Amino acid sequence: MSSQPEPGTEPGSGRPDVLVHRFRSFDFPFQASFRDHFTILDPWTDSPDEPADAFLARRAGGARALVCVGPTPLPADTLRLLPSLQVVIGTSAGVDHIDLRECRRRGIAVTNAGAAFAEDAADYAVALLLDVLRRMSAADRYLREGLWLKNGNYPLGFKLGGKRVGIVGLGNIGSHVAKRLQPFGCDIAYNSRSKKPSCPFPYYASIHDLASNSDVLILCCALTEETHHVINREVMTVLGDRGVIINVGRGSLIDEKELVQSLLQGELGGAGLDVFEDEPNMPKELFGLDNVVLSPHRAVITPESFEAMRELTISNLKAFFSNEPLSCLVQHK
Amino acid sequence: MSSQPEPGTEPGSGRPDVLVHRFRSFDFPFQASFRDHFTILDPWTDSPDEPADAFLARRAGGARALVCVGPTPLPADTLRLLPSLQVVIGTSAGVDHIDLRECRRRGIAVTNAGAAFAEDAADYAVALLLDVLRRMSAADRYLREGLWLKNGNYPLGFKLGGKRVGIVGLGNIGSHVAKRLQPFGCDIAYNSRSKKPSCPFPYYASIHDLASNSDVLILCCALTEETHHVINREVMTVLGDRGVIINVGRGSLIDEKELVQSLLQGELGGAGLDVFEDEPNMPKELFGLDNVVLSPHRAVITPESFEAMRELTISNLKAFFSNEPLSCLVQHK
Known part of the structure; x- marks a missing residue:
């Protein structure tokens, strides 16, 4: 492990930063298993009293990867706070809540979790x-x-x-x-x-x-x-x-x-x-x-598919940080 | 056409008698298409004020074929009123409402409509x-x-x-x-x-x-x-x-x-x-x-399967009166 950490890696941990982008009301139930592999930046957990955008500007500037939980909107304004971003891992099947045009312009890769669901x-x-x-x-x-x-x-x-x-x-x-x-x-x-x-x-x-x-x-x-x-x-x-x-x-x-x-x-x-x-x-x-x-928007959701989504998300993040091909690409960076 | 009708055939019509056995509350919606081929004996239509058993004893003694509509019970007591009976055509998938033991003893063939449903x-x-x-x-x-x-x-x-x-x-x-x-x-x-x-x-x-x-x-x-x-x-x-x-x-x-x-x-x-x-x-x-x-006991019922059941029932009755093999036999006579 280098004594000079990579940008976007928490000093001393060796685990790369992953920004979790979610509505405050949305659970991110897999935090524990993610923390085995990554340093999770989650405004609602890490700094609940600070406006999310202020947290992103202060803490997430070096983050190369973002997990977008469910249908949480990810507009260009938010993306602008994340100059190092290279990949958006969506945890839902649809990605209409993500500004794909801005991602394409910036060369940010986007994946969905369609295969899991x-x-x-x-x-x-x-x-x-x-x-x-x-x-x-x-x-x-x-x-x-x-x-x-x-x-x-x-x-x-x-x-x-x-x-x-x-x-x-x-x-x-x-x-x-x-x-x-x-x-x-x-x-x-x-x-x-x-x-x-x-x-x-x-x-x-x-x-x-x-x-x-x-x-x-x-x-x-x-x-x-x-x-x-x-x-x-x-x-x-x-x-x-x-x-x-x-x-x-x-x-x-x-x-x-x-x-x-x-x-x-x-x-x-x-x-x-x-x-x-x-x-x-x-x-x-x-x-x-x-x-x-x-039906209350739950066609894709069972505990079994949540587990498949968790596995897909972790394996895609690992692939990204190892420069290996991503699954379920919506668009290439 | 013989001038001396077969027993169980309405004089002059040439169409063999078919007894319809049903709860009074059960429709028999295919009467019209059945009457093209058979003489239908139906206590609730033909003689609604007479007790059903009296009608059977008086009118159905020569009937060789009976259509048992839905789950209408067909016990030994009713079968005893029908000495000429040779076949029971069930219009439902299950036949637990028919006294199969008595039918077997009498050599009466029984069919169900399982294939249609x-x-x-x-x-x-x-x-x-x-x-x-x-x-x-x-x-x-x-x-x-x-x-x-x-x-x-x-x-x-x-x-x-x-x-x-x-x-x-x-x-x-x-x-x-x-x-x-x-x-x-x-x-x-x-x-x-x-x-x-x-x-x-x-x-x-x-x-x-x-x-x-x-x-x-x-x-x-x-x-x-x-x-x-x-x-x-x-x-x-x-x-x-x-x-x-x-x-x-x-x-x-x-x-x-x-x-x-x-x-x-x-x-x-x-x-x-x-x-x-x-x-x-x-x-x-x-x-x-x-x-x-x-669910109110309707797994087997759609208009489409009713139509398939009607076709199966008519074709089985025709087969019986032509001495051809029956479909969906529950037991041989």
């Missing part, structure tokens, strides 16, 4: 779809209100087999969704930025065309400027009054006001929503609808 | 499992009560991948369940009356041993004298406090009183129940549990 997200998409079609949550509420005995059978749902399922975004999550839905007898098609050469499913370059040829749309794509409100009223209209939309991506993929109107007016068959435009607020009009399943 | 039942079993593990119905209730904004995140569930799933009864439904769960990354094992020679999954001759080696039990077997209360307290205990039971078979496969106690005492991790011992009554203690998903 993809299976859980795909499981949840299938579960939401089954729930909407077969009306399970609604039937469960019906029983708990004692209505089976009182009012008799609950209305039937629909069979999953034979449904034409359009997957919007055939990345990690979308591919896992497709693999899971095939044994149910669904006909899969997809939309994506580009056609996947080795993919056996029909490709539609436009979401409108995919919707015209689908009974169900499952949204698994990233939220970008291009995909903001990509599910607009016109797409809902062509999907039709038996059509179902499942969203495990981000709330703003859908024009939520139009979604609520389509559902209230019976112009859309149903929806399974894990994400909303203004979480944890959500349109109260949905609370009265039995053809809608609501 | 197996995919829906398997879909529902997977859906219930995902719901219990990921706590979707419970999270949906939490949101509808406005608690996301008020109390923050809802507790996490568990990942389906990697779970050891023991299927009890690897028939039509169980095989479809296994096929669906494999892409989720589950480890499948099974219990059945006998080992299936060409099946790749580990076989356990005892349910106790299957439970000891499983995180989840999915009940897809028929209810018989041997399987009554086959899930007893001991099986629940070895399954353990993280273990989950899914039942899409019949309520009495489980000792329901013991199930309620195991769940209330936290000795079992969760349950997804489509069936109960005394439907539509059910243990009210379950209403307060968030690790339980309740």
